[in-house]
Amino acid sequence: MTTLIDTTFPRTLDEWVQQFTQPAWRGSRIEGWLFEGVAARRAAERRLAEAGVSAQLRSAYKPLVFHVLEEVEASTLAAVKLTYPVHAQALPQRFLQEAYPLAALLAHCRLDLVAGGADLHYHLVCTHQDGGRSETTVFAPNRLHTDPQGLTHLSPTGWLRATKPGSDTPAIDAACATDVQQLFEEALRCVDAHAWPAREPYFERLDIRVDMPGIEHRTAVGHETISSFEALHEDLYFSLLEMFQRRSGRAAQDRRLQPGQIVPDIRASRYAARLRISHNRFDAPAQDLCGRAQPEADVALELVGDPLSPERIAACMGQLGGEAFTARSLQGRAVAGLYRQGASAPVLISGGQHANETSGVVGALRAAQVLHTRADAHFALIPLENPDGYALHRELRLQHASHMHHAARYSALGDDIEYRDQPPFHEREARHQGLALSGAQLHVNLHGYPAHEWTRPFSGYVPRGFELWTIPKGFFLILRHHAGWQAEAEALLEHVSAALARVPGLLAFNQRQMALYERHAGPIPFAIRHGMACTVSEVDRPGAPVTLITEYPDETVDGDAFRLAHTVQMQTVLAAVDAWQPLARRHR
Structure with missing residues (x-):
């Protein structure tokens, strides 16, 4: 085994609680968006309230969906008009897709979907069954950034807004690189900086083990699960695949790339996020024994x-x-x-x-x-x-049976066998x-x-x-x-x-x-x-x-x-x- 990195990242939620329970912030109002589940966010709000700070901590991942799940009494609604952002740096339907599966969650009422402008807010106009009407604006915190391939993205991000007593102007109102975002970026940097062989495959098995807090929410709509653990698995896997694609000199989407087997293993933890990356030899007998469990x-x-x-x-x-x-x-x-x-x-x-x-x-x-x-x-x-790939899928299902596990999609060489054209x-x-x-x-x-x-x-x-x-x-x-x-x-x-x-x-x-x-x-x-x-x-x-x-x-x-x-x-x-x-x- 060769270890590339073993490090931890302070939990953003804990850092915010520590920062804003200081006496200087007593009486302040805090709004924060981060990649944490509702139970952890509510517990942090209570700790801040005990220190005299009014806090609302929301999900930075699918913020509109979690707003409806957590802050709207959906059963009272008769009609909703939703205006969603349309940004030049994203696909036209991007923010409407991020609102998925809202149409199913609100299937009992009329839902009108209207394309809006580049302002990163959803606007909800709700008509209630008793004839009442309410309007809400839901912030969708995002950041423009460039990935290791040189491509520009508009991606969800943490955000912190803090307003001192007696003021209407926030003292802090800015994007915040949360623990999971820092971990993601460090994983890519670490793998990209490593001295890999000149030719494919670059390794047998590249293990990316992550233990972190996060979101795991099963909705009432079919098999829809909202999981930051699954999302990180998917983003790490495909980002690293793209990184090795670039390193190989192959064209984008060339499925003949054979980097080796990339295995993100993302697990839930209550503690500070930990990242461990290593490349290892295959051990098929041990893997098969694990699968038989x-x-x-x-x-x-x-x-x-x-x-x-x-x-x-x-x-x-x-x-x-x-x-x-x-x-x-x-x-x-x-x-x-x-x-x-x-x-x-x-x-x-x-x-x-x-x-x-x-x-x-x-x-x-x-x-x-x-x-x-x-x-x-x-x-x-x-x-x-x-x-x-099937053996890897069985291994990963031991941790998350309801995740899609695209790391198990391709062969142990990391390629799609459909496109394998050379012996x-x-x-x-x-x-x-x-x-x-x-x-x-x-x-x-x-x-x-x-x-x-x-x-x-x-x-x-x-x-x-x-x-x-x-x-x-x-x-x-x-x-x-x-x-x-x-x-x-x-x-x-x-x-x-x-x-x-x-x-x-x-x-x-x-x-x-x-x-x-x-x-x-x-x-x-x-x-x-x-x-x-x-x-x-x-x-x-x-x-x-x-x-x-x-x-x-x-x-x-x-x-x-x-x-x-x-x-x-x-x-x-x-x-x-x-x-x-x-x-x-x-x-x-």
Whole structure:
């Protein structure tokens, strides 16, 4: 192990309490915004009140949402007019998105959303059920700054406003770099300054361990969770990925980058924030042993409410028979596949390319169980393409089962195996084998995406390069085809989307999510077929001539929501197999 840093950052909340309980501030009024949960903020307000200081401490993260949750009796509202900021240094919908999921929280009343100016305040005009009317201005503290890539962002920040007795002019009214912001910036500085090797991969595993106070709030809207711990994980992971992208000389969004495995592990603490960064050797046996600590229900696949263990996946594969084939991951784990020969047109079925998208693994196995009962079924199956990422996902879920954990998305090399185009192919070799054995012209590739809002609050809030993925918009389909295959692709998409419209509960689920998405992010950016968003594109990439990709908002869901997710994944495979039979080009 090589340690890059081990340091602590004074808790901003404690510093404010210490500062303003001094006699010189008695009788003062304090307003502060920081990245702390409501219980900690209220406790600090009480301590300040005991010292004769009137304090209101609010959340700097999603300030409008927390204003409504903490300071508005929403049940009394009949109508709300919300004017939100529009700033030249941010996307037009940025502050409307930061207000998500307000439209769902206020679903019982009329909500009018109006674009405002660059002033960083939301303005609320509330009409109450008794006819009363109130107006409120909610500050959204932000700062303009430049990131290590040289890009300018408008990002949420801490803020402190202090007014002495007898004065209407604040003695302090300025942005404040809170403990978590200082930690984030120090982590990037430390990693950037380290003497890394000249070539990829730069390390095996880069561990960023953080213990800090923060926000963890589960809302009453679906699976929406507001978590500063999760947000820091996401921002550290993608910021470091961008940093190594720049170091490598690769173009932005080149998913072939192989820096190594970046692992932010963010945990809740009541004490001063602590940052520890080290790079370490892989220890797959210890990681697998850690993962086995998670209990697993012994139920049929259709009843599974949580991601499967690797042992359960292997057992399911063993029950299917067929010709086994195997590739090896970077860390030495098996990428298990099977080939079942039959008289029908072959299809390749895969899941778990992005290992934190777990419903596709179950859906692929359930579909294979159904196909196994058909005498003429012809398919290759790889239910888990990225076992190293899956092991990391299981490790991280031990701390936060409801977080999306994008650090587990890619391989242990840090790349997306879909785009790995040079040997050694490691995990991708399984896909090569599946296509070669089956001769499949159709690949059904099961994916997922976040089931609740995805943010990067210290880098402009909206995840760069993933702007369309930040708010769930229901289940949708992506169809990619080679030149000359558009007719087959379009026919396949029409059949599959029509079949999926008959899955109980799916259309209502899609309608709810798409309606909420459109209130906060604008029109759905894809065509709608049979109640599902769909997109079709021609590509020049290796693989089958037609690839159908599912996108179900499964990251973080469990229970009945997870069961619906893998049922939809299974039904997609079965509908695609059926639709493909008259469309496949027979050898002639």
